[in-house]
Amino acid sequence: MEQTTNIIELKHITKTYEDGYSAVSDFNLEVKQGEFITFLGPSGCGKTTTLRMIAGFDLPTEGEILLNGRPITSLPPNKRPINTVFQRYALFPHMNIYENIAFGLRQKKTPEKVIAKKVKKVLELVDLEGFENRSIDTLSGGQQQRVAIARAVVNEPQILLLDEPLGALDLKMRKEMQLELKEMHRELGITFIYVTHDQEEALTMSDKIVVMSEGKMQQIGTPEDIYNEPINAFVADFIGDSNIFNGIMTGKLKARFCGGEFACVDDVEEGTHITAVVRPEDVTLTSPERGNIRGIVTSVIFKGIHYEITVESGKNEIVAQSVHSARVGDRVGVEVEPDNIHIMIAEDHTNIFAAEINKNYELEYNGTVLPVALTDVIKGSSMLEDGTLVDSRGLEIDPKKIRVKISIKPQDIELTDDQEEGLVQGSISNMIYKGDHYSYVIHTDLEQDFVVNDEYLWNMEDQVGLVMPVEKMIFTVKK
Amino acid sequence: MHRHTFSRKYLGIPYAVFLLLFVVAPLVVLIYYAFTNGQGEFTAQNLTGFFSDPNTLGTLCYSFGIAMVTTAVCLLLAYPLAFILATSKLKGKSVIVLIFIMPMWINFSLRITALKEILTWLEGNLAYHPFLNTVLGMSYDFLPFMILPIYTTISKLDGALLEAARDLGAGELQAFLRVTLPLSLPGIMSGVSMVFLPAMTNYVVLDMLYNSTYIMGSLIGSYFAAYNWNGGSMIALILLGIICLFTLLTGGAEEENTRGGALL
Numbered sequence: 177m178e179q180t181t182n183i184i185e186l187k188h189i190t191k192t193y194e195d196g197y198s199a200v201s202d203f204n205l206e207v208k209q210g211e212f213i214t215f216l217g218p219s220g221c222g223k224t225t226t227l228r229m230i231a232g233f234d235l236p237t238e239g240e241i242l243l244n245g246r247p248i249t250s251l252p253p254n255k256r257p258i259n260t261v262f263q264r265y266a267l268f269p270h271m272n273i274y275e276n277i278a279f280g281l282r283q284k285k286t287p288e289k290v291i292a293k294k295v296k297k298v299l300e301l302v303d304l305e306g307f308e309n310r311s312i313d314t315l316s317g318g319q320q321q322r323v324a325i326a327r328a329v330v331n332e333p334q335i336l337l338l339d340e341p342l343g344a345l346d347l348k349m350r351k352e353m354q355l356e357l358k359e360m361h362r363e364l365g366i367t368f369i370y371v372t373h374d375q376e377e378a379l380t381m382s383d384k385i386v387v388m389s390e391g392k393m394q395q396i397g398t399p400e401d402i403y404n405e406p407i408n409a410f411v412a413d414f415i416g417d418s419n420i421f422n423g424i425m426t427g428k429l430k431a432r433f434c435g436g437e438f439a440c441v442d443d444v445e446e447g448t449h450i451t452a453v454v455r456p457e458d459v460t461l462t463s464p465e466r467g468n469i470r471g472i473v474t475s476v477i478f479k480g481i482h483y484e485i486t487v488e489s490g491k492n493e494i495v496a497q498s499v500h501s502a503r504v505g506d507r508v509g510v511e512v513e514p515d516n517i518h519i520m521i522a523e524d525h526t527n528i529f530a531a532e533i534n535k536n537y538e539l540e541y542n543g544t545v546l547p548v549a550l551t552d553v554i555k556g557s558s559m560l561e562d563g564t565l566v567d568s569r570g571l572e573i574d575p576k577k578i579r580v581k582i583s584i585k586p587q588d589i590e591l592t593d594d595q596e597e598g599l600v601q602g603s604i605s606n607m608i609y610k611g612d613h614y615s616y617v618i619h620t621d622l623e624q625d626f627v628v629n630d631e632y633l634w635n636m637e638d639q640v641g642l643v644m645p646v647e648k649m650i651f652t653v654k655k
Numbered sequence: 656m657h658r659h660t661f662s663r664k665y666l667g668i669p670y671a672v673f674l675l676l677f678v679v680a681p682l683v684v685l686i687y688y689a690f691t692n693g694q695g696e697f698t699a700q701n702l703t704g705f706f707s708d709p710n711t712l713g714t715l716c717y718s719f720g721i722a723m724v725t726t727a728v729c730l731l732l733a734y735p736l737a738f739i740l741a742t743s744k745l746k747g748k749s750v751i752v753l754i755f756i757m758p759m760w761i762n763f764s765l766r767i768t769a770l771k772e773i774l775t776w777l778e779g780n781l782a783y784h785p786f787l788n789t790v791l792g793m794s795y796d797f798l799p800f801m802i803l804p805i806y807t808t809i810s811k812l813d814g815a816l817l818e819a820a821r822d823l824g825a826g827e828l829q830a831f832l833r834v835t836l837p838l839s840l841p842g843i844m845s846g847v848s849m850v851f852l853p854a855m856t857n858y859v860v861l862d863m864l865y866n867s868t869y870i871m872g873s874l875i876g877s878y879f880a881a882y883n884w885n886g887g888s889m890i891a892l893i894l895l896g897i898i899c900l901f902t903l904l905t906g907g908a909e910e911e912n913t914r915g916g917a918l919l
Binding site for chain 2: 268
């Protein structure tokens with residue numbers, strides 16, 4: 177006899193569409209009875225598709241879904257003891273609230289007396305007592321949301337699926353509903369599977385978070401785990417604000433990134449390329465003499481309970497949160513406690529660096545204008561005749577408010593003797609022979625570390641130029 | 656200081672004139688004729704005459720019957736088609752809809768003549784099946800008016816509603832009966848009113864099919880042909896009353912389904 181407490185299991189779930197687009201690939205998940213689990217990721221990461229496969233609206237192309245250990249992969253939605261709260265509520269406009277909530281019970285041929293009792297009880301649960309005979313369009317968004325929840329939970333499902341249920345509500349309403357949903361989860365004791373792109377929402381509400389990107393699970397864990405120990409740069413970047421740097425281990429418990437050397441607690445072998453993550457609240461600003469690195473304050477933004485201070489050190493930017501203000505132009509030192517530095521072994525060593533947007537709406541790095549149009553970089557944007565940049569909805573884009581990051585793979589960068597030919601110059605600070613090529617770390621004049629694969633042998637401390645073809649660069653825009 | 660201002664209400668003048676000339680005035684004339692006799696004296700005789708004459712009452716019932724059957728045939732043909740078209744994932748479905756709508760663009764006397772030839776070939780003598788032929792001709796003529804509003808309403812239905820119904824335990828049939836059908840009622844209503852009313856009065860179809868039967872339209876036509884303007888006007892007025900009543904009834908039903916209602 178197999179005893180299982182997993183209410184639902186997803187095994188190697190893959191969803192590929194006819195046009196070859198893979199929405200979800202090899203997704204594995206086990207959910208325990210009574211858990212509040214959240215699928216978190218940017219739009220198009222496959223979280224809603226996964227939810228729809230659990231609900232039964234979409235069939236996986238491969239893999240198996242088990243409910244209480246029994247396969248339900250191809251069971252139609254009406255045969256599953258699972259109910260959904262839809263993104264845009266999907267309340268029936270031709271029925272009043274009572275009939276909307278009673279829909280599922282009537283389907284099960286529940287006696288009218290029982291229906292009346294259950295509807296009354298569930299309306300109390302969602303704080304809408306006495307709303308039975310109101311019509312749907314007399315309700316506010318928040319109230320409609322409550323009816324949608326009531327309509328789902330009245331059926332006493334084993335699992336409640338919630339597809340971005342708070343997305344259409346305003347901020348204040350959303351915060352209230354978050355707490356109420358959490359409370360409801362506690363009261364009802366049923367398993368909640370929640371989909372959102374809002375990381376804060378996920379962190380507040382969930383027992384467990386599944387971070388997804390491009391159809392793949394990136395990390396699964398408690399909110400604390402995900403926040404404190406992100407498994408890769410994507411998760412770190414997506415969950416909370418982060419400073420993310422490429423770097424290298426320079427000794428035992430010593431790492432160099434952001435143009436300085438830091439003590440850390442992750443024991444990673446010397447010479448390993450790493451990605452270092454530092455949360456803004458863990459960055460301490462001190463006097464220039466004391467910090468691991470020095471820099472100049474470039475912006476100070478008051479955020480209510482703290483100031484968000486951006487410090488520029490070389491070409492690196494580091495964001496700090498502090499209760500003390502600073503002045504733009506101040507020279508400061510930057511200090512980070514060893515256990516606040518999260519070191520991840522870089523998997524593909526992709527170099528990520530920030531580009532600037534100049535007055536002419538051109539992308540610039542190290543004083544060189546990159547031969548790429550900004551309209552190609554920012555999806556859906558276009559340039560008006562008067563030279564202003566607008567997004568797909570026709571709103572003006574303020575170049576100061578967006579950041580463009582460039583990623584380029586180590587094998588796509590070429591080293592050259594002719595330093596002027598390179599986009600940026602630096603000296604070789606580390607090299608490893610990898611069988612058919614050398615992997616170099618170049619410490620640039622802008623205090624950044626680049627990882628470059630090259631088949632030719634160079635020497636340590638060689639001054640080189642880094643040639644980076646624009647067509648190999650991947651641009652990501654952050655607002 | 657006097658500033659000449661062009662008020663927006665001046666823009667309404669042409670429409671007001673139009674309404675007066677072509678809606679209000681004819682209606683007044685119609686009512687005047689309906690309640691007078693040939694000598695211009697006021698009388699309700701036309702009204703009582705209509706309801707006491709078994710022939711006119713018979714025609715009214717017969718017209719009603721034809722209109723009902725025609726509407727039912729159109730609805731039975733149009734709804735499944737509109738439903739299948741609206742819910743299918745076919746790429747070129749707008750083209751298919753167009754093919755069904757296209758007869759509307761071909762002169763209808765041409766189409767009815769063609770139908771007549773086919774029916775003559777099939778039946779031998781058209782006089783044998785007057786009712787059937789009338790219903791066939793009218794259904795053929797009015798079908799697109801039923802398809803289009805139903806198709807539009809079903810296409811506009813939020814797919815999430817059906818998913819919600821399935822999610823709440825409804826099978827495909829139940830989901831259709833409890834969600835799709837009631838929500839496509841506005842489309843059915845406007846389709847019905849666009850078929851039923853013309854079917855009561857459009858006697859050209861009958862005439863062209865060499866039909867001896869009389870419907871309301873033919874009745875009015877015959878009165879006017881015999882220079883009995885007063886009697887003809889009264890029948891037209893009664894028909895108008897029936898139409899108003901009908902519109903009121905269907906309009907009431909539509910109000911309950913304001914959402915998703917697509918009136919053409």
